[in-house]
Amino acid sequence: MRLISVVLSFVLCCPFDLSLAHAGQMRMIVPFAAGGTADVLGRIVAQELGTLTGNQIVVENRPGSGGNIGADSVARGPADGSVLLLGTIGIHAASKIYKTLPYDPNKDLQPVTILAEVPNVLIVHPSVPAKDVKEFLALAKEKPGALNFGSAGNGSSTHMIAELFKLKAKVDLTHVPYRGSAPALNDLVAGQIQLMVENLPTALPFIESGTVRALGVTSATRSPSLPSLPTIAEAGVPGYDATAWFTIAVAGGVPPATVEKLNADICKILTEPDVIERFKKLGAVIVGNSVVDAKAFVASETVKWNDVIETAQVKID
Known part of the structure; x- marks a missing residue:
């Protein structure tokens, strides 16, 4: 019995094989109050990803500091891909408005995919x-x-x-x-x-x-x-153009193979007719890009929004 317990413990904790790391329960951290766009999108993904992988995915709302309280909990959480974050502009590209944060979004988080734009x-x-x-x-x-x-x-x-x-x-x-x-x-x-x-x-x-x-x-x-x-x-405002976007992200230490497997699973559910229709009814445009493209997009958006932050002098102590 003890040997079985030890082997099972290793299987559940192994960070290198997604199917092992995710056996059992996963969590989706939505860093805003329930009822908003991030919450709705996060729950759709959690439901569909849970069905695809056979895991129970519990959605947790952890609002505060423009999403950074929830994001920090993911950054400091287990680096095995079992904890997902519904990420946003504020977390990935506009954190410069804060003088200090308890974590570094650029290092301690990594996008799995850009989920959608609205x-x-x-x-x-x-x-x-x-x-x-x-x-x-x-x-x-x-x-x-x-x-x-x-x-x-x-x-x-x-x-x-x-x-x-x-x-x-x-x-x-x-x-x-x-x-x-x-x-x-x-x-x-x-x-x-x-x-x-x-x-x-x-x-x-x-x-x-x-x-x-x-x-x-x-x-x-x-x-x-x-x-x-x-x-x-x-x-009346020529040249004005901006959309919100949402990611699925994980802790920075999650192994590349796990991130790629998550990317493949999430991109797969984004092609399901029911998911496409649900996103469409919300007015959300599905993206579902690769890990490489997601990182490049976030880097580009960070430059854009940092310029806005500096020009508008938006700073939070």
Whole structure:
């Protein structure tokens, strides 16, 4: 019995063979509150990956510090690929806004794949007297700093894409960070804040119900989910173009063979018709690229968002 126990312990802990390292339970850390786009995408992947691999994948929401509390727990966790992270711009490409972090995202995390991209959408509370982007810009310039925008946290895509909007449009808006999009949206619907530049999948139900008003999408082209809604660029801010993106990532020490196996499994589920349809309904564009391409993409986006951080002087102690 003791010999069986020892062998089984070795099998479960071995970091070099994914099928062994993942035998039993895995975890998906979503570093934001439940109900946001990251949470929804993370749960879809966890469900489908669990079915494919035969493992139980438990989703844990660990919000705070723009996603960095949850990301830090993954970086410091077991380096066997059994703990996954639903990563974002704020974690992989905009961590420079923080003066110090307890971990180094560039070294202590590694992307497995870029899961998907989604446009964001500029939404306002119905009490805001602006029916389109041009009217909103006029209002913001008339009352600099008076309009408050919520985000999923400092450095999150909903924060950074809004900061880029402020730069391009030359307007002064006041940032109010939350521990995820869901609580921020609750305050927007309640009129506690005036606007958000929210991920489209999360904002869509509120737009369709009329509880918020959509003024424009942040992507270079219109979204199939809202074909009549203009892009912010065509509606008054030329050259403005930004999308949120999400990764599946693991700790930096996870062996390359394990990362590649995870990549193959995740990319496989992203080709399933049911998953494609679910992502499409959310307004998310599936990417599912290679490990090499994912790392190159993150490096490029880090340069882009670090430039925004420096230009806008967005710094958090």
